[in-house]
Amino acid sequence: MIRGDVMRKGVSSLLMIVLTTxxxxxxxxxxxxxxxxxxxxxxxxxxxxxxxxxxxxxxxxVADDLSKLIVGIPQDISDLDPxxxxxxxxxxxxxxxxxxxxxxxxxxxxxxxxxxxxxISDDNxxxxxxxxxxxxxxxxxxxxxxxxxxxxDRNRGADGSEPLVSSFSNIESVNIIDDSHVEIxxxxxxxxxxxxxxxxxIPESNTDPATNPIGTGPYKYVSSSPQENFIVTRFDDYWGDxxxxxxxxxxxxxxxxxxxxxxxxxxxxxxARLTSAQVAQLSDKFDIYEGTMNLVQAMYLNNAVKPxxxxxxxxxxxxxxxxxEIMDFVSDGAGTEIGSAMYPSxxxxxxxxxxxxYNQDVEKAKALLAEAGYPDGFTFTITVPSNYAQHVDTAQVxxxxxxxxxxxxxxxxxxxxxxLSDVYSDKNYEATVVGFDASTLSASALxxxxxxxxxxxxxxxxxxxxxxxxxxxxxxxxxxEKTKYYKECLKILSEEAANVYIQDLPEFVALNKKFTGxxxxxxxxQDIAKIRPAQ
Amino acid sequence: MKYIIKKFFSTIVTLVVVSLCVFLAFxxxxxxxxxxxxxxxxxxxxxxxxxQQMGLxxxxxxxxxxWFTSFLHGDMGTSYNYNVPVAGMIIDKIPITxxxxxxxxxxTILVSIPLGIATAKHENGLLDKTITITNQIIMAIPPFxxxxxxxxxxxxxxxxxxxxxxxxxxxxMSKFIRYLIFPSVAIALPKIAMTVKMLRxxxxxxxxxxxxxxAYSRGxxxxxxxxxxxxxxxxxxxxxFLGMLLADMVAGSIVIEQVFSIPGISRILLASIxxxxxxxxxxxxxxxxxxxxxxxxxxxxIYRIIDPRIEIAE
Numbered sequence: 001m002i003r004g005d006v007m008r009k010g011v012s013s014l015l016m017i018v019l020t021t022x023x024x025x026x027x028x029x030x031x032x033x034x035x036x037x038x039x040x041x042x043x044x045x046x047x048x049x050x051x052x053x054x055x056x057x058x059x060x061x062v063a064d065d066l067s068k069l070i071v072g073i074p075q076d077i078s079d080l081d082p083x084x085x086x087x088x089x090x091x092x093x094x095x096x097x098x099x100x101x102x103x104x105x106x107x108x109x110x111x112x113x114x115x116x117x118x119x120i121s122d123d124n125x126x127x128x129x130x131x132x133x134x135x136x137x138x139x140x141x142x143x144x145x146x147x148x149x150x151x152x153d154r155n156r157g158a159d160g161s162e163p164l165v166s167s168f169s170n171i172e173s174v175n176i177i178d179d180s181h182v183e184i185x186x187x188x189x190x191x192x193x194x195x196x197x198x199x200x201x202i203p204e205s206n207t208d209p210a211t212n213p214i215g216t217g218p219y220k221y222v223s224s225s226p227q228e229n230f231i232v233t234r235f236d237d238y239w240g241d242x243x244x245x246x247x248x249x250x251x252x253x254x255x256x257x258x259x260x261x262x263x264x265x266x267x268x269x270x271x272a273r274l275t276s277a278q279v280a281q282l283s284d285k286f287d288i289y290e291g292t293m294n295l296v297q298a299m300y301l302n303n304a305v306k307p308x309x310x311x312x313x314x315x316x317x318x319x320x321x322x323x324x325e326i327m328d329f330v331s332d333g334a335g336t337e338i339g340s341a342m343y344p345s346x347x348x349x350x351x352x353x354x355x356x357x358y359n360q361d362v363e364k365a366k367a368l369l370a371e372a373g374y375p376d377g378f379t380f381t382i383t384v385p386s387n388y389a390q391h392v393d394t395a396q397v398x399x400x401x402x403x404x405x406x407x408x409x410x411x412x413x414x415x416x417x418x419x420l421s422d423v424y425s426d427k428n429y430e431a432t433v434v435g436f437d438a439s440t441l442s443a444s445a446l447x448x449x450x451x452x453x454x455x456x457x458x459x460x461x462x463x464x465x466x467x468x469x470x471x472x473x474x475x476x477x478x479x480x481e482k483t484k485y486y487k488e489c490l491k492i493l494s495e496e497a498a499n500v501y502i503q504d505l506p507e508f509v510a511l512n513k514k515f516t517g518x519x520x521x522x523x524x525x526q527d528i529a530k531i532r533p534a535q
Numbered sequence: 536m537k538y539i540i541k542k543f544f545s546t547i548v549t550l551v552v553v554s555l556c557v558f559l560a561f562x563x564x565x566x567x568x569x570x571x572x573x574x575x576x577x578x579x580x581x582x583x584x585x586x587q588q589m590g591l592x593x594x595x596x597x598x599x600x601x602w603f604t605s606f607l608h609g610d611m612g613t614s615y616n617y618n619v620p621v622a623g624m625i626i627d628k629i630p631i632t633x634x635x636x637x638x639x640x641x642x643t644i645l646v647s648i649p650l651g652i653a654t655a656k657h658e659n660g661l662l663d664k665t666i667t668i669t670n671q672i673i674m675a676i677p678p679f680x681x682x683x684x685x686x687x688x689x690x691x692x693x694x695x696x697x698x699x700x701x702x703x704x705x706x707x708m709s710k711f712i713r714y715l716i717f718p719s720v721a722i723a724l725p726k727i728a729m730t731v732k733m734l735r736x737x738x739x740x741x742x743x744x745x746x747x748x749x750a751y752s753r754g755x756x757x758x759x760x761x762x763x764x765x766x767x768x769x770x771x772x773x774x775x776f777l778g779m780l781l782a783d784m785v786a787g788s789i790v791i792e793q794v795f796s797i798p799g800i801s802r803i804l805l806a807s808i809x810x811x812x813x814x815x816x817x818x819x820x821x822x823x824x825x826x827x828x829x830x831x832x833x834x835x836x837i838y839r840i841i842d843p844r845i846e847i848a849e
Contacts, residue, residue, distance in 0.1 A: 076806060078616045078617045078618075078810075079617075079618065081618070084618070086572065086573050086574040086576065086577065087574065088574075161584065162578065162580045162581040162583075162584040163578075163581070164581065166576075166577070166578040166581065210618045210619065211619060225627065225703070225798065226617060226624050226628070226798075226803055226806075227628075227798045227802040227803050227806055228703070228798035229798075251699075252798065253699070253796065254793065254796075254802055254805070254806065255793045255794065255796060257683075257794075258686075258698065258699055258793075258794065258795075258796050261686055261687070261690065261691065261698040261699065262698050262699030262700075262796060264691065264698075265690055265691065265697045265698035265699060265700065266697055266700070267697045267698060267699035267700035267701075267796075268699065415565075415566070415809070416571075416809070417565060417566030417567070417570075417571050417809065417811055418565040418566060420566070420567070420570050420571060420574075420575070421565055421566055421567050421570055422565060424570075424575055425567070425570055439576050455578065455579050456575065456576075
């Protein structure tokens with residue numbers, strides 16, 4: 001009897017190990033709700049808030065509890081080396097620690113940072129930078145022109161490796177002119193190269209950038225712990241407007257269900273990118289800032305598979321789907337409609353007229369389907385990454401809308417990694433709902449991927465007119481002409497119905513009323529230096 | 536001695552099997568660590584170069600053998616995602632998860648043994664009936680749900696702790712322990728219910744046996760029989776059960792760490808799985824398996840102490 005127990009225990013302990021392994025392996029296939037922000041899904045927004053504070057309010061006089069801000073972030077800061085950081089959720093935090101030669105500001109302009117002056121030659125081939133006088137790294141050493149050359153060379157793979165920034169393969173050489181001037185010479189002229197020079201300038205002397213990050217930003221690194229936090233403190237020798245809050249803790253919130261509890265309980269002061277459902281649960285202890293995420297949400301179609309290889313079918317889908325209805329269902333009407341691959345913060349290129357290319361018209365949609373040879377509709381699958389609730393919800397509304405024209409859409413939720421390898425890399429899909437962002441302040445960041453020869457063209461979109469218009473836009477250095485060609489690109493995407501463009505999603509930021517000054521950027525940025533105690 | 540050698544070898548075999556399972560599992564589930572790390576902006580060439588650097592282009596067996604040999608040399612590899620050695624990454628997190636498991640284990644013992652004895656002693660009394668019904672309810676509530684309830688009741692309403700306000704043991708030991716009390720309760724609740732039920736029925740079984748009658752006939756009163764004779768025998772299956780519970784608590788912390796925002800080993804494990812950070816996952820699973828095996832070894836030893844009649848099966 002007792003012996004039996006002993007032996008059975010051996011079996012059950014083995015069983016337990018196997019079960020543990022299984023649980024763990026299976027959970028890999030489930031969704032992580034808090035969402036890992038890949039560089040694909042970016043947010044930040046049209047600046048709806050303005051700061052009126054002055055720079056010298058630095059918080060020596062501020063009460064203790066206001067000298068520390070705790071920010072909840074959905075993604076761990078796994079890369080401390082800014083040149084290897086790719087996740088948008090990582091870059092938005094590192095923005096506070098690192099700066100490039102230039103950096104974006106809240107209204108979407110590039111402002112000088114490590115460089116105090118930029119000179120671009122008339123042929124757009126030579127970019128000359130003047131090093132800001134007296135600018136220091138966090139370790140107290142002065143920034144030198146060698147550090148600039150080192151940082152750029154590291155990103156362009158000057159030692160023969162692959163460039164970390166693919167556009168940097170266009171750099172012919174980085175030359176030090178004198179103690180305060182560096183020039184970057186390009187192989188082929190590019191008038192839109194400056195937005196790429198936001199890459200971080202780091203000291204050449206730092207032998208271990210992966211664990212000891214040193215930059216020039218308003219905050220300097222203190223410590224970090226995997227899946228726990230990333231702690232920074234104010235850099236008092238910062239060259240520009242110094243930060244207000246002294247200590248900032250970025251706390252990793254892997255569980256989206258706990259965010260509201262943690263905010264209300266007082267262990268978080270600020271969280272960005274909340275859903276409207278989460279906002280509704282918050283008490284009046286928090287100010288809610290509303291902006292847009294700055295991404296192009298669409299039902300992306302694989303233009304190479306049947307029936308989406310027929311422009312009439314794609315147009316029929318556009319006529320069948322109403323972005324407004326989607327916004328009403330998914331986020332109580334918040335959001336901004338888009339009609340092509342450009343979101344409204346890019347005011348120069350965004351054309352609201354394109355929103356009306358296809359107004360919802362079920363009869364027209366049915367007629368187009370009949371013309372294309374599908375009078376009774378068809379069935380297809382929408383593959384959606386399950387960790388993005390807003391995209392899953394959107395897909396569900398779309399599936400309902402398409403029933404009206406006899407088209408059946410099956411929704412398949414997949415884990416983010418599966419989406420990356422199957423849908424994005426292998427283009428093995430029919431339709432998907434995601435949002436694309438711009439990684440730099442330039443229209444090409446959104447439009448390059450539609451060129452028929454681009455490796456990032458996951459839509460298999462192919463249009464000679466588009467390729468020509470895009471090439472013209474890149475080649476010209478005249479801004480008006482460039483804008484004209486980019487607008488032409490957008491028009492082609494809309495008319496060809498490359499994808500079913502839907503909206504720029506709304507973004508909500510909760511900030512404890514003890515603080516104020518949150519600013520939206522037209523890029524993926526959380527600028528903590530602007531946040532100050534509210535009194 | 537023979538037993539220990541045998542146990543040692545079976546431990547090694549188990550660990551090898553586990554590591555092979557994890558390795559194979561990651562080959563079946565989709566996802567490319569290089570692509571995952573670099574995202575949608577990277578060029579094909581850079582992704583290929585990174586795959587090469589991570590050694591992902593080698594055949595499965597080559598990768599496994601390489602991992603295994605370096606693991607034997609004490610090198611757990613470098614995290615794909617964090618670019619730092621795995622050992623350094625997880626060593627700080629182990630005490631968090633272990634402390635929580637030990638706390639919930641102690642809680643389970645301290646509460647369930649007196650309760651189990653009390654219910655058995657007053658079989659079918661009011662206390663017994665109340666506890667039996669409560670037990671049924673508690674056993675039916677999964678820990679993540681009781682975790683959310685506890686956070687809501689004790690964190691939000693009574694404000695006995697700050698939800699998400701975890702403080703690491705490196706900063707403040709007493710705050711650390713205080714924060715872990717409620718998560719430990721969440722883990723312990725269903726275990727307490729099970730242990731009480733188990734101990735109660737085990738005690739009642741023993742009370743039916745002949746030696747109990749003999750003990751009574753020698754003039755012992757109920758308490759004497761219970762504590763001097765019945766309890767000792769009744770504890771044997773309970774100890775087996777408790778050993779399994781402790782192992783289960785280490786594994787069960789995966790859910791609770793998510794609910795209470797505790798940055799322990801399980802949080803890293805889950806994040807590493809979704810990041811396809813194989814070296815970290817391998818190391819943590821090996822760690823958890825080793826803990827489970829060691830705990831079982833201890834249970835065997837305690838067994839022999841409590842009941843010298845038991846010889847470990849050869």
